[in-house]
Amino acid sequence: MKSADRPVDVLPAEKLAKTPGSADADAPTFLISETFVSRQGEGSLTGQSSVFLRTSGCNLRCWFCDTPYASWNPEGTRQTIDELLQLVSDADTSHVVLTGGEPLIASGIVQLVDRLREAGNHVTIETAGTVDPGVRCDLLSLSPKLRASTPDENEHPRWAKLHEQRRLPIHTMRTLIQSAEATQVKFVVDSADEMTEIDDVISQLRVSPEQVWLMPQGVSVQELDAAKPWLEPIAQSRGYHYCDRMHIRWYGNRRGT
Numbered sequence: 001m002k003s004a005d006r007p008v009d010v011l012p013a014e015k016l017a018k019t020p021g022s023a024d025a026d027a028p029t030f031l032i033s034e035t036f037v038s039r040q041g042e043g044s045l046t047g048q049s050s051v052f053l054r055t056s057g058c059n060l061r062c063w064f065c066d067t068p069y070a071s072w073n074p075e076g077t078r079q080t081i082d083e084l085l086q087l088v089s090d091a092d093t094s095h096v097v098l099t100g101g102e103p104l105i106a107s108g109i110v111q112l113v114d115r116l117r118e119a120g121n122h123v124t125i126e127t128a129g130t131v132d133p134g135v136r137c138d139l140l141s142l143s144p145k146l147r148a149s150t151p152d153e154n155e156h157p158r159w160a161k162l163h164e165q166r167r168l169p170i171h172t173m174r175t176l177i178q179s180a181e182a183t184q185v186k187f188v189v190d191s192a193d194e195m196t197e198i199d200d201v202i203s204q205l206r207v208s209p210e211q212v213w214l215m216p217q218g219v220s221v222q223e224l225d226a227a228k229p230w231l232e233p234i235a236q237s238r239g240y241h242y243c244d245r246m247h248i249r250w251y252g253n254r255r256g257t
């Protein structure tokens with residue numbers, strides 16, 4: 001089943017390993033796959049109305065990625081910092097969620113986050129935490145990728161290797177955590193067998209249980225409902241949070257929500 005119904009790796013890994021940003025550091029542009037206003041569906045700010053800015057392009061290839069249009073098959077249009085700031089200022093909320101793809105590989109991302117915060121916005125960054133461009137945000141929503149996220153090595157040999165090499169740089173994740181005002185660590189859990197690995201990553205990151213969220217792997221209400229009865233008690237027994245994916249319950253697995 002793994003990756004059988006998932007998009008294929010159609011572009012050379014090297015081409016997508018680095019950034020979807022412009023070379024001109026003074027006026028960076030970002031490859032943006034979508035922008036929308038929605039309620040935050042995951043983690044400590046669940047329910048908070050927010051502007052979502054989704055960069056396109058990722059240096060990982062999780063087999064289960066729920067936004068393949070920003071990772072496996074990146075799509076988008078280029079937008080400047082001024083255009084993105086205008087879009088945010090036109091919205092009825094000052095909460096911004098930068099996500100992707102992988103927002104931290106985009107050239108100019110530090111400048112974008114600084115400008116958003118200078119304009120008075122609260123900025124959450126959804127990231128797998130594999131690179132640290134020197135960013136400072138209000139909420140680092142770190143989702144370290146576990147062994148089981150790696151794509152099938154027969155179907156995607158190059159990406160399986162790159163993904164394995166890149167997915168868990170603990171030192172980088174620790175510097176990201178130290179630079180953020182607040183951090184939540186959100187694991188995508190596919191099976192209870194992953195708990196030993198999760199506990200080990202948590203102890204290496206040196207975060208406290210109340211910063212940890214266990215989120216089921218799944219993009220349907222049916223998958224979420226199937227996971228909750230076994231995953232929620234595991235989370236509770238360790239003092240972690242159970243993390244539902246409320247946007248899927250509210251809107252279904254639809255783009256722009």
Ligand SMILES: C[S@@+](CC[C@H](N)C(=O)[O-])C[C@H]1O[C@@H](n2cnc3c(N)ncnc32)[C@H](O)[C@@H]1O
Nearest residue numbers: 064065066067100101102126127128143217218
């Ligand atoms: C699409 S990712 C973009 C940000 C970054 N690349 C990352 O992985 O954290 C946004 C969030 O969705 C989670 N996610 C992606 N696919 C998922 C799936 N099939 N089930 C549950 N969570 C998933 C990621 O772990 C992350 O927390």
Ligand SMILES: Nc1nc2[nH]cc(C(=O)O)c2c(=O)[nH]1
Nearest residue numbers: 038039040041099126247257
């Ligand atoms: N409503 C809503 N909440 C979210 N929280 C994290 C998201 C993401 O894709 O990073 C996301 C998303 O795509 N939609």
Ligand code: SF4
Nearest residue numbers: 058060062065071101
């Ligand atoms: S790191 Fe995030 S965007 Fe990249 S493939 Fe994994 S879930 Fe998708």
Ligand SMILES: [Mg+2]
Nearest residue numbers: 066067099247
């Ligand atoms: Mg999402």
